[in-house]
Amino acid sequence: MPNPTVVGLSGNFQRPSKTRSLVANVVGQISHQYGLASEVFDLVDFGNLGAARYAKDFDARSAQIVEKILAADVLVVGSPTYKGSYTGLFKHLIDLLDPLALQSKPILLTATGGSDRHALIIEHQLRPLFGFFMAHTLPTGVFAVDRDFLDYEIVAPHINARIIQAVAEVRPFVATERFLIASAAE
Numbered sequence: 001m002p003n004p005t006v007v008g009l010s011g012n013f014q015r016p017s018k019t020r021s022l023v024a025n026v027v028g029q030i031s032h033q034y035g036l037a038s039e040v041f042d043l044v045d046f047g048n049l050g051a052a053r054y055a056k057d058f059d060a061r062s063a064q065i066v067e068k069i070l071a072a073d074v075l076v077v078g079s080p081t082y083k084g085s086y087t088g089l090f091k092h093l094i095d096l097l098d099p100l101a102l103q104s105k106p107i108l109l110t111a112t113g114g115s116d117r118h119a120l121i122i123e124h125q126l127r128p129l130f131g132f133f134m135a136h137t138l139p140t141g142v143f144a145v146d147r148d149f150l151d152y153e154i155v156a157p158h159i160n161a162r163i164i165q166a167v168a169e170v171r172p173f174v175a176t177e178r179f180l181i182a183s184a185a186e
Helices: 018-034 060-071 088-095 121-132 157-168 171-185
Strands: 005-010 037-042 074-080 106-113 142-145
Touching: 005 018, 005 060, 018 037, 018 074, 018 106, 018 142, 018 157, 018 171, 037 060, 074 121, 106 121, 121 142, 142 157
Parallel strands: 005 037, 005 074, 074 106, 106 142
Antiparallel strands: none
16 A cells, blocks of 8 residues: 555645645645655646536546545645635646545645634635535644744744644544555555
8 A cells, every 4th residue: 555645736826835834844744744755736737727627628638636635544725715715727637527526635725815804714614615626624724924934934823833733633543544555465
């Protein structure tokens, strides 16, 4: 069996970005704490995403990224807030997934915004979106605003504390995976 993985998906279309930084930070902490292989992608990595009408329309690189997202043992998803919701291209990518593709997958939700008034994006936008897919969204989401970053790095202690809390909620999902891998190796 392959090493369990944590994959990050940042729903932005530019680099550097605060959203990618937040997602990468969370993915890195999960990877380090639980010994998972990790990768982080954002919409820049998808070559023909905007032109794809169906998943079969993805170019080879985009199809490979989608396979990694769907195969991940843990998924960390983040989006910048745009007019109170996730970005349109991020939603377009999610729309191209099979409705059962994320069923029971543990997903840690993150988002960034320009101000605190966007803080409910996780509860009012992202959680219902992944609820449709019957994914297991972890209880703690992480929302950060511009002042929580300095040069695209998280500097706010309360955000780091929230990340630690959210990462701890991953344990039941990776502990089971590690047990299954150890049992298969015997």
